[in-house]
Amino acid sequence: MPTLDARLEAVLGLIRSDVHVDVGSDHAGLPTELVRRGHVRRAIIVELNSGPLEVARQAVIRAGLGDRIDVRAGDGLAPVSPDEVQSASLTGMGTRTILGILNRAGERMPPVLVVQPNDSPAVLRTWARAAGYHLTAEHLAPGFWIYPVLRFERLTGSDPAYAGLPLTAALRYGPHLLRAGGDLLRRQVWDDVVRLTPLAAPGRPAQRDLETAQTALDWCSESTQ
Ligand SMILES: C[S@@+](CC[C@H](N)C(=O)[O-])C[C@H]1O[C@@H](n2cnc3c(N)ncnc32)[C@H](O)[C@@H]1O
Known part of the structure; x- marks a missing residue:
């Protein structure tokens, strides 16, 4: 089978x-x-x-x-x-x-x-x-x-999955996944933070992406408290 x-x-x-x-x-x-x-x-x-x-x-x-x-x-x-x-x-x-x-x-x-x-x-x-x-x-x-x-x-109507979430982070990492805050998502977000930190500087796209990852990380932490 x-x-x-x-x-x-x-x-x-x-x-x-x-x-x-x-x-x-x-x-x-x-x-x-x-x-x-x-x-x-x-x-x-x-x-x-x-x-x-x-x-x-x-x-x-x-x-x-x-x-x-x-x-x-x-x-x-x-x-x-x-x-x-x-x-x-x-x-x-x-x-x-x-x-x-x-x-x-x-x-x-x-x-x-x-x-x-x-x-x-x-x-x-x-x-x-x-x-x-x-x-x-x-x-x-x-x-x-x-x-x-x-x-x-x-x-x-508008999708209720995004209600109350930071939109950029929810579109990047997933509204249901952010709310659930599971280990795989945490790993994914953390990998992004590690990858983007040396690339980020004011005005660079990496800076915006890093801020999105940090917002997502905050949400993951909140969802397990
Ligand atoms: C990597 S395989 C994925 C196979 C299977 N869906 C899976 O997830 O294991 C991608 C398949 O999509 C087919 N494919 C790519 N573009 C397509 C299209 N526009 N219409 C139909 N099939 C397409 C390819 O021929 C290939 O067989």
Whole structure:
């Protein structure tokens, strides 16, 4: 039985829907486990590149799930019809790639998105606030790096997750993560403080980033008192 790493387990835990699309699936580990464990009834895999597309097709056949997982070639959400899926996942990609896919999606955007970028998710949090999505959950998963996992849901009004928090620090480090103040976040913020301290000087971007990290560190300390 294939197992998922902590990163994809964290993603899987945030998905429950009827039909789900996993964009950029490659090994198909996430969608096969979503179907097997009953988190979704059906799944669609979208792959841009022919190599990973074939890997995904073979994995679905090996799992005996060809009747419940549809493998499609294409870019992002383009091969999915409007209203065909209730949720989408985009994992193991750079923030720019994810943002490009979301910006091209138009009316194909589902109401729930779970993303796991390989770099800072700050721009995704900023994008979500402008695009009418609330950040309903976020985790940090241990692995080769510390992987951020975020769940967004299309909802009206301003996102309550940010209420009462310093906005720049919340966008950089995550409002739910700041409130929780866990060990992985603390490590991440502390690494930033150590990296930025020798670079910071008045007027430099590093100075602003260091102040953001110090604000986040204060919040982490407060949340455990
Ligand atoms: C590093 S793999 C991640 C695999 C898997 N999602 C994971 O998290 O382990 C990224 C995959 O995204 C695919 N990809 C990149 N851009 C894409 C796009 N615009 N549309 C669909 N797939 C894309 C690549 O072909 C590659 O297979």
